[in-house]
Amino acid sequence: MTPASFAPQDLRFAPTHEWVHVSAEAGAKVATVGVSAFAVAALTDLVYIELPAVGRTVKAGESFGEIESVKAVSDLYSPVSGEIVAVNDDVANHLERLSEDAYGRGWLIKIRLSDEKELAALLDHAAYEKQCAEEAH
Amino acid sequence: MTGSLARTPLYDWHQAHGGRLVDFAGWEMPVSYSSIVAEHTATRTAVGLFDISHMGRLQLTGADAETALERIVTRRIAGLATGQVVYSLVTNDAGGILDDILVYKLADASGSPYFLVVVNASNRDKIVAWFEKQLTAEKQSNPRLDVAMVDRTPEWGMIAVQGPKALELVRPFLSVDPSALRYYHAAEARIGGPPGIVSRTGYTGEDGVELIVGASGLYALWETLLMQGRALGALPAGLGCRDTLRLEAAMPLYGHELNEQINPFQAGLSFAVDLEKQFPGRDALVAAKANTDRPVRIGLVLDGKRVPREGFDILESAAAREVASAAAVGQVTSGTFSPTLERPIAMGYVDRAVAAPGTTLAIDIRGRAEPATVVKLPFYRRTERKQA
The missing domain is CATH 2.40.30.110 (Aminomethyltransferase beta-barrel domains)
Incomplete structure (x- = not known):
């Protein structure tokens, strides 16, 4: 479904550690959303992920699911607004996809964008890496 | 925050080997090095090595140490054989749990008995103060009472070696055979050279030992055990899996299952309370035992x-x-x-x-x-x- 992994440099990131890749699909802008490799490494020992149903509408900043590790649970926040048009059900049964391929087979949902301008608020890879470096301390 | 945290003798090792350090009871301790599940599994199937130097270690010496301790803790101490270790509680006057502890009866090189009390890191200051208060009161009624308490926590380090291959790993380094040491028994021994204390105890639900040595010798012992343990599948293990291991084994953790508002009967720890002897909270606990409302x-x-x-x-x-x-x-x-x-x-x-x-x-x-x-x-x- 999603062939090769995205290069992190081609992604935009939310400060809450979700990534976004935007492409044009059937005339609409569709965002593929996942959780960053940094966040997956920080969570470690993932045990469960809960993802929404296709068809739900989310707003930027709204929780669309949760990811649970042995130690703690974290909400997953949508970096953009729109309708969820695809969900990666495969990842729920194969949490290792997240650690092995966070920017590829570990994708979580696809959202048909309702407001492209929201993308401008997201971080580029360099800015996101800077944030992670700060959080690591 | 970081500036005021205590560090164990293995702090540099944890730092250098990917330990994710957190504040635990005022100590900068590793949650895990690789992953909690990997370290947990290594402990269940092979061996896990834990830095538990943050645990409080109090030494009670003197001819009347046994008599004095007997009046402070919930479990019978009088009549313990040298080498025995008992799990006990310390309760306040209302019968609430101040801490859960291990009491070791040991003998020094000259054969004089002494006691080692291992307490939770989070309760160390409280228990030191409580013991001092009780000892002072006992000395007031009997000025000739011969007992002294020293907090050895900073000068001694402590490592737990836990898992089905734990004894195999430590045996070559000990002057006593760990297999000959029964469960919940301890002895003074040479540990990789320097003198220390080895006990067949742990907090994981696995067989194993806990080793106490002088703080300056801990780093070398840790590295040696890890190097030798590699072939056995040993991993350094952090507090994250210490928690999942003890939880699976249903061992209570102070601050979670135990606190001053909970009495031992509620906690399922009646085995650790001897109402036939005197200790603070004893009378309250006699009443609490009959109360099934809690x-x-x-x-x-x-x-x-x-x-x-x-x-x-x-x-x-x-x-x-x-x-x-x-x-x-x-x-x-x-x-x-x-x-x-x-x-x-x-x-x-x-x-x-x-x-x-x-x-x-x-x-x-x-x-x-x-x-x-x-x-x-x-x-x-x-x-x-x-x-x-």
Whole structure:
């Protein structure tokens, strides 16, 4: 479904550690959303992920699911607004996809964008890496 | 925050080997080095090495140390044989739990008996003050009482070596045969050269030992054991898996299952209280034993995958999907995803009426009632196997 992994440099990131890749699909802008490799490494020992149903509408900043590790649970926040048009059900049964391929087979949902301008608020890879470096301390 | 945290003699090692350091009871301690599940599994199947130098180590010496200690702790100390270790509680005058401890009866090189009391890091200051208060009171009624207490925590380090291959790993480094040391027994021994204390104890539900040596010798001992342990599948293990291991073994953790508002009978620790002797809180506990109104400690296993955490409400019935309409019958005190059972598990306190194993309850996990079944504790019990 999603062939090769995205290069992190081609992604935009939310400060809450979700990534976004935007492409044009059937005339609409569709965002593929996942959780960053940094966040997956920080969570470690993932045990469960809960993802929404296709068809739900989310707003930027709204929780669309949760990811649970042995130690703690974290909400997953949508970096953009729109309708969820695809969900990666495969990842729920194969949490290792997240650690092995966070920017590829570990994708979580696809959202048909309702407001492209929201993308401008997201971080580029360099800015996101800077944030992670700060959080690591 | 970081500036004021205490560090164990292995701090540099933890730093250099990917330890994720957190503040634990005022100590900068590793949660894990690789992953909690990997370290947990290594401990269950091979051997895990834990830096537990943060635990408090108090030494009581003097001809009357036994008499003095007997009047402070809930368990009978008088008549212990040298080399015995007992799990005991320290209770306040109201019978609330101040700490759960291990009391070691040992003898020094000249044969003089002494006691070592290992206390929780989070309670060390409180227990040192409480012991001092009790000892002072005892000395007031008997000025000739011969007992002295020294807090050895900073000058001694402590490593737990736990798992089915633990004895095999430590044997070559000890001047005593660990297999000859029975469970909950201890001895002074040479540990890789320097003198120390070895005990057949632990907090993981596995067989193993805990080793105490002078702080300056701890680093070398740790590295040696890890290097030798590599062929056995040993891993350095952090507090993250120490928690999942003890939770599977249903061992209470102070601050979670135990606190000053909980009495030992609620906690299922009546075995650790001897009401035939005197200690602070004894009279209150005689009354508490007859009182069945207070919630009791139970274990819960969940059907789903969402993980219960400390403080979550335990609800009456899973049938009531609507959390708001279900009555709370208790609270979770510890919860995790059990790496061994591969299911979420929890301990908590509930009303006695719903505490029987097999009872179906639910846990309010962030607004949704998740079905949970009361089970007999522990969640995990190791199969007895003779160590090589």
